[in-house]
Amino acid sequence: MSFGNIILLVIAGAGVYLIAIYNKLVSLRAGMDAAWSDIDVQLKRRYNLIPALVDTVKGYKAYEGETLEKVIAARQQGLTAGSVEEKAQAANMLSGALGKLFALSEAYPDLKANTNFLKLQDELGSIEHAIQNARxxxxxxxxxYNAKIESFPDLFVAQKFDFTRRDYFELDESEAERVRQMPKIDL
Incomplete structure (x- = not known):
C-alpha cells in the first residue's frame, strides 16, 4: 500500500467519523424535539382540565375566590408561554396554585366528597405523573445532547453546524417546597 493510499484512507475514515458525529447530533436533536412535544401535550392536557376543575370549585368561590383566580392566571400564563424556561415557570406557578386548591378541599368536606372533583383530581394526578416522566x-x-456538543471532537462539528445548548425543563425547588406545604386556611 502506498503512502498516498494510506492518506486517502485516513481522510475517508475521518470523513466517515465526522458524518457519524453529525448524524448522532441530528438524532439527539430530533429526540429532544419529540420529548419536548410529549411534555407539551401533557401540559396542554393539564391546562384543558383546569376549566372543568374551576367550574367544579366555583360553588366555593365566595370563600376562596383568590385561589381560583391564581389557578386561572397560571393556566393562561402556561398557554401563552413560548420558551422552555417560560413553560417551566408557568408549570411551577400552576403547580403551586393547584396545590393550594387541593389543600382547600380539605377545609370543605362537601367539595372533598364531590365525585366530579375527585375524578378531576385523579385525572390531574395521572397527568402530573405523565409530565414528570416526560420531563x-x-x-x-x-x-x-449538551454533553455531546461540548465533547472533543464533537464540539467542532456542533459549532460548524450551529448545534446549541438546550435548557432543561426543571421544577423550581422553592416552588416544589411551597407546593408540599399545607396553606393556612381561615374560615
Whole structure:
C-alpha cells in the first residue's frame, strides 16, 4: 500500500467519523424535539382540565375566590408561554396554585366528597405523573445532547453546524417546597 493510499484512507475514515458525529447530533436533536412535544401535550392536557376543575370549585368561590383566580392566571400564563424556561415557570406557578386548591378541599368536606372533583383530581394526578416522566426523559436527552456538543471532537462539528445548548425543563425547588406545604386556611 502506498503512502498516498494510506492518506486517502485516513481522510475517508475521518470523513466517515465526522458524518457519524453529525448524524448522532441530528438524532439527539430530533429526540429532544419529540420529548419536548410529549411534555407539551401533557401540559396542554393539564391546562384543558383546569376549566372543568374551576367550574367544579366555583360553588366555593365566595370563600376562596383568590385561589381560583391564581389557578386561572397560571393556566393562561402556561398557554401563552413560548420558551422552555417560560413553560417551566408557568408549570411551577400552576403547580403551586393547584396545590393550594387541593389543600382547600380539605377545609370543605362537601367539595372533598364531590365525585366530579375527585375524578378531576385523579385525572390531574395521572397527568402530573405523565409530565414528570416526560420531563425526566426530556432532561436525559438534553443532558446527553449538551454533553455531546461540548465533547472533543464533537464540539467542532456542533459549532460548524450551529448545534446549541438546550435548557432543561426543571421544577423550581422553592416552588416544589411551597407546593408540599399545607396553606393556612381561615374560615
Amino acid at each position: 425526566r426523559y426530556y432532561n436525559a436527552i438534553v443532558r446527553d
